[in-house]
């Protein structure tokens with residue numbers, strides 16, 4: 001008797017010493033889907049496959065070489081097509097206690113150099129700091145989210161980085177994923193009710209894909225949020241010049257083994273190159289930068305560079321589309337974005353900037369905010385939840 005009392009007392013003491021562990025206020029289900037592409041138009045790579053680290057960096061020279069504005073030296077693009085299945089892995093998250101708003105789905109597409117963890121980012125050393133997590137903010141506001149690892153980002157298929165991991169292929173996969181989500185297809189674990197509304201949210205390359213989906217398949221898109229985006233390609237060379245196209249297999253061989261990743265998978269060299277492209281000093285925690293570089297970064301591909309121009313662009317002839325009403329659009333630009341704005345997005349993206357309006361000629365409504373204190377990788381800065389709060393308010397007012 002005495003012994004069992006002692007044990008009970010010890011157990012009680014052990015319990016009271018354990019710090020309370022707050023559980024996440026949302027539940028996530030990982031899903032794996034095979035998506036079959038039928039005759040999707042792709043680009044024939046106009047540069048040979050990469051033979052060596054030296055040739056990779058030489059390609060960085062090619063992409064940043066001065067161009068005579070009067071003479072278009074871009075090679076003529078040849079097209080081919082692809083019919084093939086790819087595996088895509090994603091994650092569906094809902095509030096722990098879902099209400100009506102949980103039928104509004106945020107479909108999140110990440111940019112180059114990341115995977116879907118960009119949308120649900122936590123430092124391992126501070127797992128309860130929710131300021132970086134878009135998924136936390138969206139589910140706290142009552143919504144559901146679907147994030148996915150784009151093609152070429154494990155555990156989605158590590159496809160051919162020249163001919164397959166290309167913009168039009170990723171666009172076709174985004175369209176299929178959206179169609180599955182719209183019908184609450186059983187392959188998307190946890191999603192049991194067809195969403196009433198889908199908001200496509202992109203970052204950077206993911207914003208290009210999102211914009212292209214809104215242009216090419218408007219019936220799939222209700223509303224659009226673009227981050228890390230502008231219409232200017234004038235500063236893109238900042239990304240290539242600072243990153244100088246390193247082979248992913250040489251840069252982080254343990255994470256990107258040569259048995260799986262060929263020379264077509266590329267990255268930037270180190271944390272400071274990452275900072276230059278994605279972070280605005282002093283608006284970030286160095287521990288976030290170091291973690292993003294060592295554990296979170298993912299390669300991009302040569303095929304992505306060679307195929308971006310093949311994405312459908314908005315039809316400049318507005319009258320042609322005058323009958324159709326496009327999505328409601330919210331653009332949240334990072335004030336200090338080096339890659340899309342040369343470090344200052346004011347005047348490059350805006351509600352009164354003609355190029356911004358031309359990108360969405362039939363937007364039902366277009367709102368733009370340029371947020372000071374953020375570099376290109378918006379979600380990884382201090383107070384990223386300030387941006388999320390604005391997005392959730394906009395969704396509440398304009399979309400629901």
Ligand SMILES: *[C@@H]1O[C@H](CO)[C@@H](O)[C@H](O)[C@H]1NC(C)=O
Nearest residue numbers: 038039040041080081082083
């Ligand atoms: C594939 O698409 C192209 C262009 O849209 C078309 O010309 C071709 O006939 C298609 N091929 C097949 C096998 O459907």
Ligand SMILES: *[C@@H]1O[C@H](CO)[C@@H](O)[C@H](O)[C@H]1NC(C)=O
Nearest residue numbers: 335336343344345346347348
């Ligand atoms: C950013 O650009 C705008 C418009 O050109 C200019 O008015 C502003 O001074 C610039 N900001 C900084 C910090 O240079």
